[in-house]
Amino acid sequence: MSYRTIAPFSLLLLITAGCSSPQGMNCQGEVKTLPGHPIGMTSAVIIDNTVAFSVLMPKQHIESGLLYSADSSRYVPSAVTKEGYLAQRLSGNRFCIINPEKNEYTIYHCQ
Template sequence: MMRLSILILIVMVTGCSSGPKGVECPGEVSTIYGQSMGQTQGVIFDLVNSFTVTRDNVSVNSGPLQSLDRFRYVPSAVTREGYYAQRLSDKQFRLINPYQDTQITWTCP
């Protein structure tokens, strides 16, 4: 009985200590007005209140996403780099670069 308790404790600690798992997601690059510019790939680390996109060894963290009403308004934030980050749904994330008039929308499986 004692061994079983220790085994359960080890499994629980191991499961809780793992970091967020990134998911490889295809992305669509377009202008802010919606004109398609191509495709890309990125690894999304979804932390519910924020997300991180990693691509070509460069990471962009959204920071804390905020919304007055998540059912009416898209949770969003401005990153340190000056991009506008949006969580469109549980599976869809967007970074907007206003300086280059581009946006990338990732849709995860």
């Protein structure tokens, strides 16, 4: 095979590998009131795409939308979901969904 044949094929493999869908992480969530009083525990599967994430629960599916931070070293990347929640990516394995209507938030810890 010549270089002209191998180069486009290699590029196609790299593009295809980069577009593969990320796997979900099993996560445990601590549910608290906005003042910080414990309510309970929950679980979900979170699919993290770095710039956005999805929270999959048996009765609900939340899409964060594009997360934004003016300076991610100082401010948490956040977005408002279509349901009106504030979604935050706290770290590579911690995520927060704030529900102002219910006066509660959930912080998910993933493995």
